[in-house]
Amino acid sequence: MIQFHQVEKHYGHFHVLKNINLSVEEGEVVVVVGPSGSGKSTMLRCINRLETITSGLLTVNGVQIHDRKIDINRVRRDIGMVFQHFNLYPHKKVIDNITLAPIKVLGLSKAEAADTAMYYLEKVGIADKANAYPSQLSGGQQQRVAIARGLAMKPKIMLFDEPTSALDPEMVGEVLDVMKALAREGMTMVVVTHEMGFAREVADRVVFMDQGQILEESEPGAFFDRPQEERLKTFLGRLLSH
């Protein structure tokens, strides 16, 4: 579903992504971990072209995503994205946050879009907040709305960019629970996170990045219990020591 082939990215003199090779199959949950500044968010953002790549091939749903000739808006319909800071539209009610793209991009009627929105709000457990404004919700609730907003487009892939990093600790669980349910239903997911418990429990594969490179990639058991790379051992050691 997603294939990185020798992908490189430079920001001026800064080499952000170095020879990235990674493939994600349909229904797979791939969790990307690594220290801050390791390029994991940048890699994720390349998948829907929020970031451009300098060279290499990146295929998503069978499309060369960095080909200038493709209709990027069409490709993005099938890729939902959830951000660290939720990025809900503050001037729109929860329900209108969710129905905007289905109405404007998919051409659904208002009523159809509202039905779909309510279905997903139900699913993330906050149907009663449909007419609230984002500022009236807690962080955890906002992030669940953001997930519902992504799902309402019925995407084939969902991208999560540190979805729990901006949340108070007691709200992390409610967001992870929604993501776990989604994974169980077979959604293809790429998740950048620091939540190691989530990675171990939900991931099909865990990827470790450092300094723009993928250093290790394995199933969670091997990843956490028998890490090969020195830097991964240090990284995991630091996490466990506090």
Add this chain to the structure above:
Amino acid sequence: MDFTVLTENMEPFLRGFLNTIWASLLGLAGSFVLGVIIAVFRITRLRPLVWFGTGYVEFFRNIPLLLVVFLFYLGLPSLGVTLSGFAAGTLGLAVYTSAFIAEAIRAGILAVPAGQTEAARSSGLGYVQTMVHVVLPQAIKLVIPPLSNQFINLVKNSSVLSIVAGFDLMYYGDVVATETFDTINTYLFVAMFYLIITLPLSYGSRVLERKLARHD
């Protein structure tokens, strides 16, 4: 305060007052439209538009308003275009003010967090849809205070029309003052007429600001 100068010269006062309102409305509409266009030029990635927009703003923002009006009133005839004092004055006012409005609007658009655009674009919305449904509605709120300041300035600056025989409030104020020699009362009444326009403007902008800020 002596009201005789007002009651005996009601006609010129009212004529000037209406012309000032008219010039202000035209100036407001013109400067807003021009300002939005120039602001959008400056945030595109098309170099020629950016250069044009930047040149426009820096030129008109950094020369005196009176000079802009003279360019239209006294400069254009040498190119074969002759405008009345009212037209040249109002046009100059609109062009001059639009440079400030363009900057305010541009700042408002840039102040909307990038994450808003990213969320909208990643859901498949196009550039224009993102602007219309996500960015501009948020930018407008941020822009209302500086914009209302500019509009109030525009009303006051419309007094420049008096210098090019634009028949505005200030022009008739001068006429009445010269004829009656009652300068102090005449100009106080002129001030009162300006306040009748500007005070509701600043009050209205505060109300609007509060109303829009309710959900943030």
